[in-house]
Amino acid sequence: MEIKKKIILTGSFGVGKTSLFSRFIYSEFDEKYLTTIGVKVDKKTINIDNDTNLNIMLWDIAGEVAQDKVPLSYFLGTSGIIYVFDLTRPMTYNNILADIEYLKNILPEATVKIIGNKKDLVTTAHIESVISGLPVECDMTTSAKTGENVEQLFQSMGEALMI
């Protein structure tokens, strides 16, 4: 069985969305449109079980574009949201509660995963203190640099979408 779902990567500039995306996906789309329209769409097939494949269509919002200028319709029709923050920069998670509420408001049905990225740059103790201070639950910590937990992130998102 073949199933398709749209997933969107969001979060502040520079947190590592595109890096996570390209760790996960290798194909390229004509670059000339990307800077203009501010989003890149790519695909990855996840094997859920022996006879089920999930095709994830992943939308990566371009870093240079402020999130509040992203056309609302980029978010619509999305089954899963990956919200990424940077474990090394409080600026990227100070607003996390409002951001998540905003997203849940637009997409009440969507599965949301909250991800702390760049874990290779910080100690375990630092990670724990950041996460325990958050007003929302962090689902996973990743490193796009070392690849730690990247496959797991998309796999767990895929499985969550199948329920």
Added chain:
Amino acid sequence: MSKTPDTSDNNIDEKLAVIRHILLHGDRARIEQLEEIIQNTDLLSEHVNPIIDHKIANIKDDFSNVFGNEVGTEFEKKLLLSEDLLLTVLSPMMGKMMRKYISKEIQGLKDKIDQQFKRSFSFKRYYHLIRAKVFGIESSAIILAGLEDFKTRIQDIFIIQRNSGLVLGSAHASEAELGDGDIFSGMLTAIKAFGEDAFNKAGSEKQELEFIEYDSNKIFLQSHHNYFFAAVLNGTMSLSEKDDLANQLMEFADKEKKLNLQEINGEDSAYISDQLKNTFFSQD
């Protein structure tokens, strides 16, 4: 990002500028000039009359070559004597086409106008029109005859779910696809959303994009409630070809109720793709 979308004038202008650039490559001035010509009857006839004259001269000179095998000599003689007949057949068509240029057909304006004229007034179309008039053939039959022309230039047709950009069905002229159809459709959805967002924020009436250019291809879009069609065309198409295609897609949408399902599974999608293939890419 929790803020409401920025609707300041600056932002709108910026976006409009960008989208104009994509769609028009800065051809605004040319469009305005054209609009002026089109709205002014004198200016218009100054431009159009020479073309009509030229074409009539061509038909006269070349009539036997073009129509010789198709048309009996009796008819040929009659038609050559009757310049009036030609004019009555041609003039309404001119008027109709000009009106279409000024109605939201921004994309059409972008193409080199001279080329457009040449293509739209090809002998083939004259032939259909003349036949229609003289032999009394139904106009729908004529449209079908003309349809073959653009059918061969449709490379792919996608049916894409609104917002999610997921492919509900697709069919292709050749098995060598243009890459990954899912990615293509996702990007197309984003480009469409971006363009419409820019236009609609500017406060004008709600608009949906009709054409997008991508590499050397032109993509014709037709929006429905839950989905839209995207037909990838090689080269350009005349306005009447565009109308023909639009009608065909409408008919397809009317016929295939499955397209309105909220969730489409692999089986439905395969069925829809098959129907698309039969309708637009059948060999006979």
